[in-house]
Amino acid sequence: MDKEAAVNLAKDCGIPPLLAALFMVRGFSDQEGVSRLLSRERLSDPYQMKDMDRAVARIRRALEDFEKIAIYGDYDADGVTATAILYTYLRGKNADVSFYIPQRDGEGYGMNLSAVDTLAREGVELIITVDNGISANQEIAYAKSLGIDVVVTDHHQPHEEIPEAAAVVDAHQMDDQSPFRELSGAGVALKLLIALEDGNAEAILAQYADLAAVGTVGDSVPLLGENRQIVLAGLEQINQRRRPGLDAILDLNGDGATSTKLAFSAVPCINATGRMGAPERAVRLLTYEDSQNALALAEELRGDNRRRKAVEAQLTAQACQIVEENPGLAAERILVVAGENWHHGVVGIVASRLTERYGKPCFVLSCEGDSARGSGRSVEGFSLFQAVSACKDLLERYGGHPMAAGVTLPVENIPEFARGLNRFAQLNCPEMPALTLRLDCSLKPAAINLETLAALEPLEPFGAGNAQPLFAICGVELKGVRPVGSAGIHSRLLCRRDGRSFQCVLFGVGPGDFPYPLGARIDLAVNLQLNTYRGENSVEILVRDVKLSGLDQRACLKSLRIYEKFLRQEPLSPQEAQELSPTREQLAVLYKTLPLKPGPALGAELLLSSLAPQGFTLGRLLFSLDLLRQAELIQGGVRGNFISAGRIPVESKVDIFASPMLAQLKDLQKAV
Numbered sequence: 001m002d003k004e005a006a007v008n009l010a011k012d013c014g015i016p017p018l019l020a021a022l023f024m025v026r027g028f029s030d031q032e033g034v035s036r037l038l039s040r041e042r043l044s045d046p047y048q049m050k051d052m053d054r055a056v057a058r059i060r061r062a063l064e065d066f067e068k069i070a071i072y073g074d075y076d077a078d079g080v081t082a083t084a085i086l087y088t089y090l091r092g093k094n095a096d097v098s099f100y101i102p103q104r105d106g107e108g109y110g111m112n113l114s115a116v117d118t119l120a121r122e123g124v125e126l127i128i129t130v131d132n133g134i135s136a137n138q139e140i141a142y143a144k145s146l147g148i149d150v151v152v153t154d155h156h157q158p159h160e161e162i163p164e165a166a167a168v169v170d171a172h173q174m175d176d177q178s179p180f181r182e183l184s185g186a187g188v189a190l191k192l193l194i195a196l197e198d199g200n201a202e203a204i205l206a207q208y209a210d211l212a213a214v215g216t217v218g219d220s221v222p223l224l225g226e227n228r229q230i231v232l233a234g235l236e237q238i239n240q241r242r243r244p245g246l247d248a249i250l251d252l253n254g255d256g257a258t259s260t261k262l263a264f265s266a267v268p269c270i271n272a273t274g275r276m277g278a279p280e281r282a283v284r285l286l287t288y289e290d291s292q293n294a295l296a297l298a299e300e301l302r303g304d305n306r307r308r309k310a311v312e313a314q315l316t317a318q319a320c321q322i323v324e325e326n327p328g329l330a331a332e333r334i335l336v337v338a339g340e341n342w343h344h345g346v347v348g349i350v351a352s353r354l355t356e357r358y359g360k361p362c363f364v365l366s367c368e369g370d371s372a373r374g375s376g377r378s379v380e381g382f383s384l385f386q387a388v389s390a391c392k393d394l395l396e397r398y399g400g401h402p403m404a405a406g407v408t409l410p411v412e413n414i415p416e417f418a419r420g421l422n423r424f425a426q427l428n429c430p431e432m433p434a435l436t437l438r439l440d441c442s443l444k445p446a447a448i449n450l451e452t453l454a455a456l457e458p459l460e461p462f463g464a465g466n467a468q469p470l471f472a473i474c475g476v477e478l479k480g481v482r483p484v485g486s487a488g489i490h491s492r493l494l495c496r497r498d499g500r501s502f503q504c505v506l507f508g509v510g511p512g513d514f515p516y517p518l519g520a521r522i523d524l525a526v527n528l529q530l531n532t533y534r535g536e537n538s539v540e541i542l543v544r545d546v547k548l549s550g551l552d553q554r555a556c557l558k559s560l561r562i563y564e565k566f567l568r569q570e571p572l573s574p575q576e577a578q579e580l581s582p583t584r585e586q587l588a589v590l591y592k593t594l595p596l597k598p599g600p601a602l603g604a605e606l607l608l609s610s611l612a613p614q615g616f617t618l619g620r621l622l623f624s625l626d627l628l629r630q631a632e633l634i635q636g637g638v639r640g641n642f643i644s645a646g647r648i649p650v651e652s653k654v655d656i657f658a659s660p661m662l663a664q665l666k667d668l669q670k671a672v
């Protein structure tokens with residue numbers, strides 16, 4: 001980054017230099033760009049969305065004729081808030097309106113034929129979908145055969161065939177004219193209301209922006225453009241404390257609402273209702289008008305969220321065990337993990353945890369009888385939706401977007417589904433993009449103060465596309481690691497640099513799983529946030545990632561990918577084969593470095609760092625450990641980020657270079 005340009009931008013815009021530097025990192029390098037991001041622009045004309053005129057006309061006809069209307073929503077925060085928005089609005093118009101939220105376990109995402117039958121028996125004449133419907137061709141055709149019209153409002157990617165509905169409002173359609181296409185489902189519902197009110201965006205934002213903000217943050221759409229305006233307006237509404245249900249679930253205790261608080265308080269609790277129980281409770285909560293009932297139901301939702309966390313932790317541990325006990329699976333470009341009767345409500349979160357842990361796209365499937373259902377998460381730069389679409393012949397249902405997808409398929413098709421995903425990845429993305437954290441800039445401990453935190457405020461709201469600033473604190477000496485909380489699944493790191501001591505919190509990694517010893521030099525990627533305790537404000541440092549100082553992470557990842565190619569038995573170039581091949585001297589050094597028997601696990605990076613002067617790369621280290629283990633010279637091995645191996649005493653010489661592994665390496669090189 002050009003520091004002089006940042007200083008000039010700060011002068012031109014009248015903002016702190018740190019804020020100017022952050023704007024430049026995010027691509028806003030001139031005064032016009034900064035002003036555009038910080039300005040409060042109007043939302044675009046909703047009638048630029050394809051079929052909006054048809055949707056409005058059909059809904060107005062239903063209101064005039066007092067038809068029975070059902071809003072068909074979804075069980076996540078986006079679908080729940082979109083449902084609450086439209087339900088509250090239509091109820092205010094004295095409509096005969098109800099809502100239907102499918103059960104995640106019994107019905108899954110989107111419309112289903114049984115639900116259509118239920119609504120038909122109730123006399124529904126118009127179904128309005130929110131946050132779903134774009135792929136419900138069969139269900140919408142069935143509803144039409146029963147005399148029920150359907151208006152689709154959605155924001156997911158359409159399939160090749162668009163449903164034959166009374167109206168289909170989705171900005172991702174080919175001929176849509178919307179200037180902004182990244183709205184959440186709640187955002188689309190908000191635009192529908194603006195159209196119904198003849199473009200009076202101010203009045204609709206004043207009533208419903210708070211709910212739309214929760215849905216927008218919850219669905220991880222980019223917080224830029226119109227989404228940014230929706231969330232800004234929504235935060236203002238939330239701080240006025242006018243919606244009892246939202247107030248109860250946020251429990252602000254006098255603090256102001258932020259997008260981060262929405263993401264870590266309201267959104268998980270709303271999502272938990274769909275994951276662990278009856279999702280319609282969340283809609284009821286958000287439409288309550290009295291505080292007493294809202295407080296009771298909010299506590300019920302928090303209980304669901306606590307149970308969700310426990311189940312998530314259990315299934316994540318099981319899924320990781322499957323991966324780490326199966327080197328062939330761990331080496332795949334896309335991981336597909338399946339388990340019997342895993343809780344459908346958390347498989348998507350478990351897929352996210354696996355993606356974070358292994359740095360590659362992951363699918364987690366739950367098998368019940370002959371059917372499997374699950375979710376996948378991707379890394380930026382690889383479209384999981386395209387990969388799934390390439391396997392559609394194996395699937396009963398599928399949907400999603402580049403970063404996430406959901407599928408239903410016969411259990412017997414799982415192996416071929418996994419192979420199909422990986423074939424697609426091999427052909428279309430031979431080098432899978434790395435899961436990366438984008439650092440904004442580095443900070444010294446002396447700069448971590450309330451003034452720095454205040455300088456970041458104009459960037460709010462934070463979220464997808466406008467991430468909370470991520471800072472590097474490099475060359476830190478690790479002085480201590482302590483558990484946080486009674487369960488000990490989080491850690492507090494005691495650190496020191498430049499003569500200053502400071503503490504930071506690392507979530508999701510207990511002291512026993514922290515891979516670096518006291519005294520190690522580490523680099524931290526951190527977020528800063530305000531912490532208020534007993535009326536005193538301070539800066540809390542939250543660790544997003546840790547690595548050993550001086551270790552080239554890109555080189556490690558490249559070397560690891562070559563090792564994985566070997567495990568997959570794919571052809572290797574001479575350079576790739578050389579990357580893995582150890583010399584006799586290197587094997588001797590590695591063998592002598594290991595203890596006589598497996599002792600406390602060492603972080604793989606730490607062992608690599610000690611062996612790097614002898615020419616070891618990460619791929620060569622892992623290959624060499626496999627080689628020694630195959631020759632029965634060591635026991636133990638690699639598990640996740642840890643190495644626990646020990647020497648096996650031998651009485652005679654072993655010709656390790658006669659190993660089948662080395663023969664395989666030569667054969668793969670010849671296959672190029």
